[in-house]
Amino acid sequence: MESNGGEASRLLREIDTLKAAKSDIEHRISILQSQLGEIVDKEETLSSSCSPVPINDSGVRNGLSPEMIYRYSRHLLLPSFGVQGQSKLLKSSILVVGAGGLGSPALLYLSACGIGRLGIVDHDIVELNNLHQQSKASMNRIDLIIQSDKLISGLNYGFDALIIHTEAYISQSKVTSAAAACRAINSTVQIVEHKEALRTSNALEIMNEYDIVVDATDNLPSRYMISDCCVVLGKPLVSGAALGLEGQLTVYNHNGGPCYRCLFPTPPPTSACQRCSDSGVLGVVPGVIGCLQALEAIKIASAAGEPLSGRMLLFDALSARIRVVKLRGRSLQCEACGENAAFTKQLFREFDYEKFTESPLSASPLKLNLLPRSARISSKEYKEKVVNGEAHVLVDVRPEHHFKIVSLPKSLNIPLSSLEGKLLEISSALKGEEQRSGLVSGSGASLYVVCRRGNDSQRAVQYLHKMGLTSAQDVIGGLESWAHDVDPNFPTY
Amino acid sequence: MQLTLEFGGGLELLCQSVKIHNVDVVLQAGETKLTMRVLLSWIRTNVIKERPEMFMKGDSVRPGVLVLVNDCDWELSGQLDTTLEEKDVVVFISTLHGG
Ligand SMILES: [Zn+2]
Numbered sequence: 115m116e117s118n119g120g121e122a123s124r125l126l127r128e129i130d131t132l133k134a135a136k137s138d139i140e141h142r143i144s145i146l147q148s149q150l151g152e153i154v155d156k157e158e159t160l161s162s163s164c165s166p167v168p169i170n171d172s173g174v175r176n177g178l179s180p181e182m183i184y185r186y187s188r189h190l191l192l193p194s195f196g197v198q199g200q201s202k203l204l205k206s207s208i209l210v211v212g213a214g215g216l217g218s219p220a221l222l223y224l225s226a227c228g229i230g231r232l233g234i235v236d237h238d239i240v241e242l243n244n245l246h247q248q249s250k251a252s253m254n255r256i257d258l259i260i261q262s263d264k265l266i267s268g269l270n271y272g273f274d275a276l277i278i279h280t281e282a283y284i285s286q287s288k289v290t291s292a293a294a295a296c297r298a299i300n301s302t303v304q305i306v307e308h309k310e311a312l313r314t315s316n317a318l319e320i321m322n323e324y325d326i327v328v329d330a331t332d333n334l335p336s337r338y339m340i341s342d343c344c345v346v347l348g349k350p351l352v353s354g355a356a357l358g359l360e361g362q363l364t365v366y367n368h369n370g371g372p373c374y375r376c377l378f379p380t381p382p383p384t385s386a387c388q389r390c391s392d393s394g395v396l397g398v399v400p401g402v403i404g405c406l407q408a409l410e411a412i413k414i415a416s417a418a419g420e421p422l423s424g425r426m427l428l429f430d431a432l433s434a435r436i437r438v439v440k441l442r443g444r445s446l447q448c449e450a451c452g453e454n455a456a457f458t459k460q461l462f463r464e465f466d467y468e469k470f471t472e473s474p475l476s477a478s479p480l481k482l483n484l485l486p487r488s489a490r491i492s493s494k495e496y497k498e499k500v501v502n503g504e505a506h507v508l509v510d511v512r513p514e515h516h517f518k519i520v521s522l523p524k525s526l527n528i529p530l531s532s533l534e535g536k537l538l539e540i541s542s543a544l545k546g547e548e549q550r551s552g553l554v555s556g557s558g559a560s561l562y563v564v565c566r567r568g569n570d571s572q573r574a575v576q577y578l579h580k581m582g583l584t585s586a587q588d589v590i591g592g593l594e595s596w597a598h599d600v601d602p603n604f605p606t607y
Numbered sequence: 608m609q610l611t612l613e614f615g616g617g618l619e620l621l622c623q624s625v626k627i628h629n630v631d632v633v634l635q636a637g638e639t640k641l642t643m644r645v646l647l648s649w650i651r652t653n654v655i656k657e658r659p660e661m662f663m664k665g666d667s668v669r670p671g672v673l674v675l676v677n678d679c680d681w682e683l684s685g686q687l688d689t690t691l692e693e694k695d696v697v698v699f700i701s702t703l704h705g706g
Contacts, residue, residue: 216706332706357705360616378702382671386661388617389705400706426673428700430615433626439675439698442682 137290144307148231177201181302186228199416200228206415207231209324211312211340213292214238215400216354216407217330218278223408224328225296229415231304232296233324236288237311240279311475312336314463317343326411329353330404332389334381335467335475341366341374345450346462350421352410354403357388359396361403361429364422364441365410367451371423376445376452381471399431484572489579491587493595496562505551506560507543511574516566520605522596530570537581561586568592608632608641608693612654616701618672621655621662628654643674644687646697662699673700 176197182204183190189200208229210217213236224232283291287309296305308320312331317339321327327349329340337353344351350368355361367373406427413419428437446453468475491499499506510517510525517527526543528536540561547559563578563586565571571588578586589595597604612628619626632641632649644666655662661669667687668674674681675698681689691697 212706214706330706332704334704337704355703355706357617357703360703362616362700362703377673378671380670382669382702383661386617386669386671386701393617393705395705403706428615430626437678437698439673439678440680440683442680 133286137286140290141307144305147304148306178204182228185300185302189227195416195418199418202416203228203412204230206326207233207324208326208328208411208415209233209235209321210328210330211235211336212330212332213278213288214330214332215395215397216356216404217328218292219401219404220328220330220354220408220411221292221296222278222299223405224411225300225303225305227408227412228300229303229412231306231324233306233308233320234289234292234296235308235310235312235320236292237309238288240283240286240288240291312340313475314339314465314467318347318459318462321349322347325349326414327351328407328411330407333475334473335471337374338381338471339465339467339475342450342457342462342465345373345375346457346459350414350423352407352414354400354407356400356403357395358393359399359431361399361431362426363403363406363410363429364426365414366423368414368421368423370444372442372444373448373451375450376443376448377441379445379447379449384472396431399429402429402431481567482569482572484576485588489575489587490572490590491562492590493599496589496596497600499560499562503551504560505547505558506562507540507547508562508564509540509574511563511565511570516607519607520593522564522593525564530565530574533574533577537578537583540578540583562589563587564589564596565592567594608634608691610646610691610694611696612650613696613698614700615698616703618662618699618701621657621659623656630654641691642687643676643681643685643689643691643697646691647687668699671702673702674698675700 178186178190178197178200182200186200189195189203190197192199206229208224208231210221210224210233213221213234217234217236221232221234278295279288279291280295283294287307289307289309293305293307296303306323310316312320321340321343327340327344329337329351331337331340337355341351341353343349344367348367351366351374352363353366353374354363365371410422414421422438424441424443426439426441428439430436444451449455450457496508508522508525510521510527511530511533512527513529513531514527517529521527526540528539544559544561551559561578561583563571563574565574565588568588568591571592575586575588578584591598593604594606597606608631610630610632612630614622614626614628622628630653632646634641638645647663647666647668651659651663662672663669674686676684676689676691677696678698
């Protein structure tokens with residue numbers, strides 16, 4: 115057994131070493147490809163006036179190779195797009211920030227349409243645990259990864275995962291996974307991988323290399339940061355967002371239109387910032403918005419049509435309504451792009467976006483610590499109490515629709531928002547439990563409170579203590595901790 | 608005055624998850640016109656059912672809410688001083704950042 119364990123860890127080490135070497139080689143290839151692309155571009159411009167006339171020059175006069183003409187014929191047949199639009203696309207470069215629910219569909223369409231160079235920024239990895247969650251309710255994180263066999267059968271349809279990330283890329287970066295999918299669709303597009311989080315320290319350098327930026331991120335500080343960076347660099351920004359059953363789309367900092375700060379000079383309170391992983395999202399909604407982002411980026415790159423600048427598209431999936439509204443123009447008072455704005459590269463590098471918006475750059479869950487340890491119990495300790503048959507009441511303070519997804523046996527659902535009016539219900543449940551287990555009233559059924567991650571349960575216990583139920587304790591880390599430390603088969607969402 | 612009010616981007620949660628409200632706003636004695644300033648306080652009293660601070664800050668909407676009068680940003684029509692007319696459609700949308 116000992117030697118087996120040693121063998122396994124040796125293999126694991128070797129796998130890690132090989133993976134690191136592989137990712138290093140891929141990185142070097144992409145650098146060489148980008149250098150090659152630049153050399154070819156230069157040679158084309160230099161030699162275009164005196165290039166030898168091929169025997170069959172039908173495709174060459176417009177700069178498109180026979181392969182390109184065949185591949186993009188549908189585009190070329192559009193009178194309002196044609197050779198001119200396609201040639202511009204082939205020379206343009208687009209950066210997509212975020213390879214999740216919005217970025218995945220955008221990337222696929224952008225690579226298929228023949229953008230010259232396509233950059234992808236994301237720091238997330240494709241997680242194995244998400245694979246186990248694939249068949250759960252639609253409240254799942256939208257960056258959930260769907261197994262490839264489910265792709266074909268159409269189950270879970272709508273998640274970005276279904277679109278771009280597959281099982282083969284578990285534990286690799288989302289950028290690697292997305293880049294492989296894009297190359298598989300169109301190997302003639304130069305795909306550049308940026309496997310890092312976009313920050314004020316690297317944003318200027320990364321974004322400067324592209325003509326157009328697509329914001330497909332999932333958090334508020336990133337949205338301000340990307341918009342400001344586009345203003346500083348003078349790049350158009352195609353911005354999309356989705357939550358629940360609604361989506362929003364607009365183009366910032368383009369053709370005299372507003373930037374993000376012109377519209378929202380002051381960040382909203384953090385309590386108004388919902389995340390898909392908490393509030394839910396129907397995967398096809400970011401899918402629709404991501405496709406529209408690709409469309410707007412293509413329109414700008416090819417100078418076709420009217421970009422969605424100074425206007426915003428609002429998508430309401432439930433009522434099947436799309437409304438396009440007129441926005442204010444560039445604000446003279448805007449701190450980023452206004453008349454007297456002095457928002458320089460230096461200022462951008464030093465700006466603290468997390469402080470400005472009071473929320474983290476990565477959409478990681480909040481971890482509160484409101485209670486002393488004596489008012490808390492770990493999920494393992496709670497398990498002991500259950501096994502020992504201790505008389506107790508477990509109150510689950512999650513919203514009702516969460517409770518319906520999964521709950522612990524015999525738990526009592528009283529959502530935090532209605533706790534105030536349900537104190538009597540808790541008291542009578544405690545009395546019932548005391549009678550059932552033959553305890554003298556008042557001497558003792560314990561009161562435990564649980565929620566999804568252990569934040570709301572602490573708020574509830576604080577309130578219960580204030581209302582005289584001083585023995586209430588919260589289960590640290592909530593149901594996520596129960597699933598992690600006690601019952602690995604307990605579903606998480 | 609007959610108006611259509613619409614709430615989106617999560618603001619509908621403050622009015623019992625109803626997105627579209629057809630309302631009849633009666634002008635107070637002495638008032639000759641209905642401005643957005645007056646309408647906002649009317650909505651706060653008559654339409655918003657919970658957490659009014661998630662809808663308003665001071666006498667205007669809270670940061671992160673777009674106000675559209677007949678599909679136009681209210682910045683273009685005078686913000687709080689925008690005068691409303693019969694059958695106008697006023698939309699309140701909270702900005703989304705998920706993706
Ligand atoms: Zn601006």
